[in-house]
Amino acid sequence: MSENGHKTIELPPSITVRDLAQSINASPIEIIKALMANGVMANINQLIDFDTAAVVASEMGYEAALETQDLAKTEDIGEIPLWRQLIAGEDPGSLTARPPVVTILGHVDHGKTTLLDAIRNTNVVDDEAGGITQHIGAYQTEHNGRTITFLDTPGHAAFTAMRARGAQGADIVILVVAADDGVMPQTREAVAHAKAAKVPIVVAMNKIDKSNADQDRVKQQLAEIGLVPDEWDGDTLVVPMSAKKRVGLEDLMEAILLVADNMDIRANPKGQVIGTVIEAEIDRAKGVLATLLVQNGTLEVGDVVVVGNSHGKLRAMFDYRGRRVRKAGPPPRFRSWV
Numbered sequence: 001m002s003e004n005g006h007k008t009i010e011l012p013p014s015i016t017v018r019d020l021a022q023s024i025n026a027s028p029i030e031i032i033k034a035l036m037a038n039g040v041m042a043n044i045n046q047l048i049d050f051d052t053a054a055v056v057a058s059e060m061g062y063e064a065a066l067e068t069q070d071l072a073k074t075e076d077i078g079e080i081p082l083w084r085q086l087i088a089g090e091d092p093g094s095l096t097a098r099p100p101v102v103t104i105l106g107h108v109d110h111g112k113t114t115l116l117d118a119i120r121n122t123n124v125v126d127d128e129a130g131g132i133t134q135h136i137g138a139y140q141t142e143h144n145g146r147t148i149t150f151l152d153t154p155g156h157a158a159f160t161a162m163r164a165r166g167a168q169g170a171d172i173v174i175l176v177v178a179a180d181d182g183v184m185p186q187t188r189e190a191v192a193h194a195k196a197a198k199v200p201i202v203v204a205m206n207k208i209d210k211s212n213a214d215q216d217r218v219k220q221q222l223a224e225i226g227l228v229p230d231e232w233d234g235d236t237l238v239v240p241m242s243a244k245k246r247v248g249l250e251d252l253m254e255a256i257l258l259v260a261d262n263m264d265i266r267a268n269p270k271g272q273v274i275g276t277v278i279e280a281e282i283d284r285a286k287g288v289l290a291t292l293l294v295q296n297g298t299l300e301v302g303d304v305v306v307v308g309n310s311h312g313k314l315r316a317m318f319d320y321r322g323r324r325v326r327k328a329g330p331p332p333r334f335r336s337w338v
């Protein structure tokens with residue numbers, strides 16, 4: 001029982017109207033009515049997100065909390081993402097090298113976005129940083145003539161699903177750990193996601209400029225969660241840095257490219273199309289917007305895409321700079337609506 005007398009209930013990040021009705025002892029019709037009153041038209045089989053479900057639940061006397069993710073389970077699911085399995089089955093002769101996709105993960109406020117901003121400002125390919133780019137948090141940058149695609153992710157506890165998707169789409173994960181704060185719950189969660197997706201981790205030990213930064217303590221904590229620093233004869237590259245003061249950025253880029261060189265990052269632009277949905281939203285005017293990462297094949301306007309149990313026709317596509325494109329191959333990321 002919560003303070004306001006509401007019964008508490010745990011709900012998953014998304015739930016169908018039918019399942020929500022069942023969990024809060026209401027009829028599906030009552031739920032559909034409550035959704036309509038809040039401006040959401042949904043049928044009984046429709047998936048609604050946690051925030052929407054929580055509003056409806058609250059109107060029915062329940063206080064909803066996001067289901068706590070069992071990290072042990074996340075690791076169990078650990079199978080190689082579908083796109084990588086598909087590429088493994090391609091004829092090796094048809095594969096061409098593609099730039100690495102690097103996902104930035106870490107605990108809230110450890111400096112992920114500051115790091116990405118610092119990288120963009122020193123290495124940025126794009127010359128017209130626009131609102132969309134900021135919004136979707138994905139950028140392509142160049143270092144020593146080589147392109148790298150970066151994905152930013154939120155560190156707040158509520159965004160587990162987004163972090164998992166970010167890790168699933170990645171070739172390499174940069175784990176940002178603040179040197180003053182050390183390994184925290186979402187640091188551990190990020191490691192679990194990267195391991196589940198079988199993605200190598202490079203640690204950016206950030207905020208070394210702070211007076212209370214304790215680099216040895218962080219290295220010790222990293223070793224305890226299975227990331228033994230290379231200088232301790234382990235195989236995890238740990239790069240001390242300060243995103244704010246722009247110290248260590250060059251070393252971090254070198255570390256990423258070093259790891260990338262030891263991997264076989266390739267795709268077949270003419271092969272079967274597969275990709276990862278990074279995020280999606282519904283826009284009143286444009287319809288369903290999805291941010292996609294194409295990992296194999298080439299997607300074209302007019303193609304029909306299938307995502308989970310939804311599908312739709314691509315009406316338009318935009319690259320990471322918001323420019324309209326007709327085709328998208330691996331890996332430039334683009335924004336589309338269907």
Ligand SMILES: Nc1nc2c(ncn2[C@@H]2O[C@H](COP(=O)(O)OP(=O)(O)OP(=O)(O)O)[C@@H](O)[C@H]2O)c(=O)[nH]1
Pocket residue numbers: 106107108109110111112113114115153154155156206207208209210241242243244245
């Ligand atoms: N002193 C110092 N502060 C930093 C450094 N990097 C980031 N910060 C500060 O830490 C705070 C959080 O930085 P963000 O980049 O927003 O952190 P984040 O990891 O993106 O946070 P979420 O997206 O909310 O998870 C900001 O006030 C930054 O200015 C650093 O190297 N040194």
Ligand SMILES: [Mg+2]
Pocket residue numbers: 112113114153154155
């Ligand atoms: Mg951020």
